[in-house]
Amino acid sequence: MVKICCIGAGYVGGPTMAMIALKCPDIEVVVVDISKPRIAAWNSDELPIYEPGLDEVVKKCRGKNLFFSTEVEKHVAEADIVFVSVNTPTKTRGLGAGKAADLTYWESAARMIADVSKSDKIVVEKSTVPVKTAEAIEKILTHNNKGINFQILSNPEFLAEGTAIEDLEKPDRVLIGGRTTPEGQKAVAALKAVYAHWVPEDRIITTNLWSAELSKLAANAFLAQRISSINAMSALCESTGADVSEVAYAVGKDSRIGPKFLNASVGFGGSCFQKDILNLVYICECNGLPEVAHYWKQVVSINDYQKTRFVKRVVSSMFNTVSGKKIAILGFAFKKDTGDTRETPAIDVCHGLLGDKAQLSIYDPQVTEDQIKRDLAMNKFDWDHPQHLQPQSPTAFKQVSVVWDAYEACKDAHGICIITEWDEFKKLDYQKLYDNMQKPAFLFDGRNVLNVEEMRKIGFVVYSIGKPLDPWVKDLQVSI
Ligand SMILES: NC(=O)C1=CN([C@@H]2O[C@H](COP(=O)(O)OP(=O)(O)OC[C@H]3O[C@@H](n4cnc5c(N)ncnc54)[C@H](O)[C@@H]3O)[C@@H](O)[C@H]2O)C=CC1
Numbered sequence: 449m450v451k452i453c454c455i456g457a458g459y460v461g462g463p464t465m466a467m468i469a470l471k472c473p474d475i476e477v478v479v480v481d482i483s484k485p486r487i488a489a490w491n492s493d494e495l496p497i498y499e500p501g502l503d504e505v506v507k508k509c510r511g512k513n514l515f516f517s518t519e520v521e522k523h524v525a526e527a528d529i530v531f532v533s534v535n536t537p538t539k540t541r542g543l544g545a546g547k548a549a550d551l552t553y554w555e556s557a558a559r560m561i562a563d564v565s566k567s568d569k570i571v572v573e574k575s576t577v578p579v580k581t582a583e584a585i586e587k588i589l590t591h592n593n594k595g596i597n598f599q600i601l602s603n604p605e606f607l608a609e610g611t612a613i614e615d616l617e618k619p620d621r622v623l624i625g626g627r628t629t630p631e632g633q634k635a636v637a638a639l640k641a642v643y644a645h646w647v648p649e650d651r652i653i654t655t656n657l658w659s660a661e662l663s664k665l666a667a668n669a670f671l672a673q674r675i676s677s678i679n680a681m682s683a684l685c686e687s688t689g690a691d692v693s694e695v696a697y698a699v700g701k702d703s704r705i706g707p708k709f710l711n712a713s714v715g716f717g718g719s720c721f722q723k724d725i726l727n728l729v730y731i732c733e734c735n736g737l738p739e740v741a742h743y744w745k746q747v748v749s750i751n752d753y754q755k756t757r758f759v760k761r762v763v764s765s766m767f768n769t770v771s772g773k774k775i776a777i778l779g780f781a782f783k784k785d786t787g788d789t790r791e792t793p794a795i796d797v798c799h800g801l802l803g804d805k806a807q808l809s810i811y812d813p814q815v816t817e818d819q820i821k822r823d824l825a826m827n828k829f830d831w832d833h834p835q836h837l838q839p840q841s842p843t844a845f846k847q848v849s850v851v852w853d854a855y856e857a858c859k860d861a862h863g864i865c866i867i868t869e870w871d872e873f874k875k876l877d878y879q880k881l882y883d884n885m886q887k888p889a890f891l892f893d894g895r896n897v898l899n900v901e902e903m904r905k906i907g908f909v910v911y912s913i914g915k916p917l918d919p920w921v922k923d924l925q926v927s928i
């Protein structure tokens with residue numbers, strides 16, 4: 449029986465390995481992690497991440513051919529294929545701080561693999577890493593390798609949170625990069641055989657190592673670029689009376705452009721888009737390509753602009769001050785169907801409103817009060833000046849309450865900000881919300897989930913991203 453071990457039981461390691469176990473009953477899969485609470489949660493009824501459909505997959509395989517363990521070294525030593533799916537965040541200090549990927553976790557995993565291995569292994573880069581990481585990892589693995597043969601492959605993951613199970617079950621493609629040597633190609637074939645249990649062969653792409661590593665960064669950069677492009681257009685729509693949804697529909701009908709990923713929003717969030725683009729920017733700079741670096745950096749800059757623009761719309765619409773006013777924040781996760789708050793635009797919007805002394809009442813169906821307070825307590829990192837940390841005032845916490853019901857969040861509020869597009873926010877009784885709010889009642893739809901005309905008929909003053917401005921909002925705007 450082939451044995452797979454995956455280092456890192458996170459958003460990628462957990463679901464990916466659960467899918468491999470489900471589709472490959474002839475393979476034993478062990479997911480290991482240094483975090484005891486995380487592994488305990490994977491072994492319980494309360495999985496550590498919220499992902500539609502994940503519970504069912506885990507329940508079908510756990511204890512049969514899927515195991516979760518903290519005995520990292522033992523399972524790595526026994527495995528034929530070792531996936532490394534540890535976190536690769538942006539460096540916050542030292543060389544490349546604010547842009548480069550922090551490979552500390554990756555390096556320590558590689559050193560541990562080298563130390564404990566007694567048999568040949570295929571080591572798979574599942575984490576998103578800078579181009580040429582495989583070269584560095586090879587050096588670590590082959591240094592003092594006691595005659596063991598390690599083959600390193602790049603197999604980046606393309607799943608999106610909230611649809612991970614669907615994405616894993618029917619991927620657009622699986623990408624495997626390896627050395628072009630006979631041993632390298634043998635390793636590529638072995639990993640291909642795992643995916644071929646359920647992925648059609650024409651969807652399994654094989655490339656050289658560097659193409660696979662770079663394709664992952666490129667894919668995220670292209671996806672985020674579409675969002676920044678439509679968000680940049682949303683600002684122009686607001687100034688001209690065009691409607692961004694109509695523009696996106698018309699543009700997306702061109703089959704060369706396509707309709708997906710053109711939803712204007714308060715800004716993209718998530719643990720990867722910003723991190724991976726900044727990483728790409730750093731790689732371009734290191735390769736003497738400042739123009740290319742500048743081009744991609746703009747995708748992140750427009751995203752920051754969009755979040756700031758949203759806050760400015762809120763403040764200026766409400767007579768240029770939100771001081772002491774209750775504002776309901778509906779949604780805190782970075783997108784619907786996940787409890788993940790990493791880099792969520794909600795953090796920047798809340799920081800902006802707290803800076804103007806608003807009183808925030810926050811509701812998200814999947815994010816706990818602890819998590820929200822931890823996120824808001826974190827210092828905002830200034831990517832352009834990594835040496836400057838902007839301290840969050842401790843008094844700000846008296847301005848925040850977290851509630852478990854949207855109606856409670858909006859009661860007596862002056863305004864509502866929709867930050868996450870949870871389906872339940874479309875189904876709320878907005879007449880009831882309006883009746884229980886201060887007047888004039890403001891509604892700021894950061895996800896364009898509501899029908900603007902219907903909301904205006906109820907009596908709300910409405911701002912919706914990239915839509916023709918409410919006369920009220922228009923009259924009160926300072927420069928955005
Ligand atoms: N979150 C996502 O949707 C996607 C993430 N990725 C990439 O996948 C990688 C992992 O991301 P996530 O799963 O979101 O991260 P995560 O933070 O949820 O999980 C990483 C896990 O690795 C564990 N870990 C770190 N060092 C370890 C070590 N030496 N030994 C054992 N365990 C160790 C941590 O305790 C943590 O549980 C990142 O490189 C990310 O860019 C790629 C595609 C999608």
Ligand SMILES: O=C(O)[C@H]1O[C@H](OP(=O)(O)OP(=O)(O)OC[C@H]2O[C@@H](n3ccc(=O)[nH]c3=O)[C@H](O)[C@@H]2O)[C@H](O)[C@@H](O)[C@@H]1O
Nearest residue numbers: 605606607608609675709710711713716717718720782783
């Ligand atoms: O490398 C990664 O981590 C992953 O990053 C993204 O996945 P994810 O961040 O989980 O979620 P997305 O659906 O891409 O959404 C990212 C952000 O963009 C926002 N978004 C998305 C689409 C859109 O049209 N408009 C928009 O504002 C979302 O609300 C969210 O805040 C990619 O979609 C995955 O393919 C990739 O594997």
